[in-house]
Amino acid sequence: MSDRKQVTLVQMQRGQSGIVVQIQGGHGAVNRLGALGIIPGKRITKISSMLMRGPITIEVDRVQVAIGFGMANKVIVELD
Amino acid sequence: MKKILLMGNPNVGKSVLFSRLTGVRVIVSNYPGTTVSYTQGFMKLGEERVEVIDVPGTYTLEPTTQAEEIALQLLNTGDIVINVVNAINLERNLYLTLQLLERGIPVVVALNLWDDTKHRGIHIDLDRLRELLGVPVIPTVAVTGQGIKELVENIPRATSPHMPVSNRDQRWATIGSIIDQVQHITHRHHTWLERLEDASVKPLTGSIIALVVLAIAFFVVRFLGESLIGYVLDPLFNHLWAPVLLKLSNLMGGGLLHDIVVGRLANGEVDFVKSFGLLTSGLYVPFAMVLPYVISFYLVLGLLEDIGYLPRLAVLMDTIMHRVGLHGYAIIPTLLGLGCNVPAILATRILESKRERFIAATLISIAVPCAALQAMIFGLVGQQGGQYVAIVYATLLAVWIILGIILNFAVKGFSPELLIEMPPYRLPPWRSVLQRLWMRAYGFLAEAIPIILGAILVINILYVLGVFAAIADFTAPMVTGLLGLPKEAVIALVVGFLRKDVALGMLAPLALSAKQLVVGSVVLAMFFPCIATFVVLLRELGVVNMLKSAGIMVSAALITGGILNLAL
Numbered sequence: 234m235s236d237r238k239q240v241t242l243v244q245m246q247r248g249q250s251g252i253v254v255q256i257q258g259g260h261g262a263v264n265r266l267g268a269l270g271i272i273p274g275k276r277i278t279k280i281s282s283m284l285m286r287g288p289i290t291i292e293v294d295r296v297q298v299a300i301g302f303g304m305a306n307k308v309i310v311e312l313d
Numbered sequence: 314m315k316k317i318l319l320m321g322n323p324n325v326g327k328s329v330l331f332s333r334l335t336g337v338r339v340i341v342s343n344y345p346g347t348t349v350s351y352t353q354g355f356m357k358l359g360e361e362r363v364e365v366i367d368v369p370g371t372y373t374l375e376p377t378t379q380a381e382e383i384a385l386q387l388l389n390t391g392d393i394v395i396n397v398v399n400a401i402n403l404e405r406n407l408y409l410t411l412q413l414l415e416r417g418i419p420v421v422v423a424l425n426l427w428d429d430t431k432h433r434g435i436h437i438d439l440d441r442l443r444e445l446l447g448v449p450v451i452p453t454v455a456v457t458g459q460g461i462k463e464l465v466e467n468i469p470r471a472t473s474p475h476m477p478v479s480n481r482d483q484r485w486a487t488i489g490s491i492i493d494q495v496q497h498i499t500h501r502h503h504t505w506l507e508r509l510e511d512a513s514v515k516p517l518t519g520s521i522i523a524l525v526v527l528a529i530a531f532f533v534v535r536f537l538g539e540s541l542i543g544y545v546l547d548p549l550f551n552h553l554w555a556p557v558l559l560k561l562s563n564l565m566g567g568g569l570l571h572d573i574v575v576g577r578l579a580n581g582e583v584d585f586v587k588s589f590g591l592l593t594s595g596l597y598v599p600f601a602m603v604l605p606y607v608i609s610f611y612l613v614l615g616l617l618e619d620i621g622y623l624p625r626l627a628v629l630m631d632t633i634m635h636r637v638g639l640h641g642y643a644i645i646p647t648l649l650g651l652g653c654n655v656p657a658i659l660a661t662r663i664l665e666s667k668r669e670r671f672i673a674a675t676l677i678s679i680a681v682p683c684a685a686l687q688a689m690i691f692g693l694v695g696q697q698g699g700q701y702v703a704i705v706y707a708t709l710l711a712v713w714i715i716l717g718i719i720l721n722f723a724v725k726g727f728s729p730e731l732l733i734e735m736p737p738y739r740l741p742p743w744r745s746v747l748q749r750l751w752m753r754a755y756g757f758l759a760e761a762i763p764i765i766l767g768a769i770l771v772i773n774i775l776y777v778l779g780v781f782a783a784i785a786d787f788t789a790p791m792v793t794g795l796l797g798l799p800k801e802a803v804i805a806l807v808v809g810f811l812r813k814d815v816a817l818g819m820l821a822p823l824a825l826s827a828k829q830l831v832v833g834s835v836v837l838a839m840f841f842p843c844i845a846t847f848v849v850l851l852r853e854l855g856v857v858n859m860l861k862s863a864g865i866m867v868s869a870a871l872i873t874g875g876i877l878n879l880a881l
Binding site for chain 2: 247261264265266267268269270272274280281282283284285286287288290293294295296297298299300301302303304
């Protein structure tokens with residue numbers, strides 16, 4: 234077990250990086266995020282979040298992906 | 314005939330590669346029973362003619378969307394796969410590649426966007442990659458054509474290494490090991506384009522960028538459209554075509570045929586908007602009033618598409634779009650609707666749920682005026698002053714928002730989450746921008762001209778037969794009472810079913826006040842879709858939902874028109 238801090242994508246600060254550790258949620262969410270390369274073990278960086286529960290933009294493998302607020306809340310990241 | 318399938322993730326330049334391989338003559342087909350379309354073309358492979366299919370973009374062969382299901386079904390019909398891979402994001406793209414290599418179909422890999430790897434500090438060991446995958450790997454740059462020849466030469470060398478079938482975790486592990494062996498990334502600083510990418514999706518800078526982009530887009534569309542009209546098409550019609558028509562008019566003398574062909578002259582002069590003959594308004598409206606705006610609109614939209622701005626606009630608009638029951642991606646069909654509602658409603662297919670497609674299609678047909686209608690609004694209402702044009706637009710925007718909020722509450726279900734990949738910004742490949750512009754402008758003319766000419770013919774005959782007078786009398790209480798329009802305006806509303814631009818042109822000879830023109834334009838925009846839109850709506854939504862949608866349109870148009878009539 235690591236003692237590093239685990240947060241959701243929503244709680245992450247802009248510019249922070251970390252490793253995806255878990256995707257909470259059904260098969261559907263896991264599959265759709267997985268198709269875009271967002272899987273446990275993957276390193277990501279948060280680029281921005283829009284106001285009022287808007288989508289979160291992250292960078293994964295040099296590609297930007299925008300994730301709706303609800304789904305972003307299910308992605309757990311271990312901060313560097 | 315052999316079938317070659319182009320398969321790859323979305324946004325890897327598959328379609329550009331496709332047009333490189335096949336040239337311009339392509340067929341866009343619908344997969345039977347679905348809303349997913351794919352493109353077919355042909356190419357020469359040595360002496361053999363083979364079929365090439367541009368399969369919808371897919372991330373995985375374990376389908377998560379309808380498009381991916383279709384991709385899987387198409388795969389089962391193919392003989393060879395050209396797997397188009399994004400060289401700057403090898404990891405994720407290899408997932409599909411591994412799945413393909415497990416299936417036993419011969420594969421050749423096109424490592425596209427190869428030129429981007431250098432300035433991004435990505436080094437890929439091609440020989441090692443070929444060895445590990447066991448298939449030919451050809452670096453390509455589809456937009457410039459680099460590597461295409463080698464790719465074609467290597468199609469016959471496509472093979473299948475019959476990789477063992479594995480599960481998701483095993484595949485990701487294999488990819489990890491491949492990446493470790495072939496890819497090496499050197500650190501480098503962000504380019505200004507990448508800074509701009511980041512700034513485009515941050516709330517403050519993103520909003521500023523969006524406003525600037527949309528303002529520039531609007532002015533370029535206006536400027537190009539007006540310049541084409543003022544310097545090219547008006548002179549052509551007024552100086553070359555009008556004298557010919559006057560001669561023809563003298564030759565024919567008068568009578569019914571004259572009125573149908575040339576129309577009614579005003580003081581012995583040709584008035585292209587009002588005379589309503591086949592050779593006057595019938596040609597002037599599509600060619601000189603609408604086509605210039607169709608060209609300028611699609612040029613600007615095509616540029617925004619190829620630069621890669623639209624998905625970022627979707628992110629920015631997501632919060633607002635959720636209020637009307639959609640998510641950010643729905644901004645793309647909505648923008649398309651400002652060109653023509655037909656492709657816009659087809660584009661609602663990118664939305665996942667039926668509910669979203671219903672809301673988006675209904676909102677587009679009611680409150681998003683097409684370029685043809687907008688050109689006429691600027692042409693006619695604009696004569697009364699810019700503020701009246703502004704009222705028309707503000708009203709339609711308000712209707713879009715209010716109706717969207719109502720539909721969001723009224724239609725059962727919820728709006729799904731946004732999840733999109735954003736392509737890197739790049740300079741637009743002119744070839745593909747112009748190719749698409751040509752297809753869209755040609756598509757407009759091919760569809761609009763027969764309907765416009767037919768409509769004018771039918772209208773003139775019905776007019777002579779007195780049918781319109783009867784309809785006008787019948788509906789007079791509603792049109793005059795509720796909307797404050799002269800009863801003859803109802804003819805325009807009826808014609809609006811055929812072509813909205815022609816219909817608005819019919820209001821021109823009625824000598825309406827500015828207020829009446831505003832009410833007329835708004836009601837015409839909202840009242841009912843034109844016949845082409847009607848047909849796609851029917852096909853996309855089905856009979857029941859189409860009827861619901863139409864009911865919403867008619868009531869919303871009458872309510873809004875009535876309110877405007879009282880308020881102005």
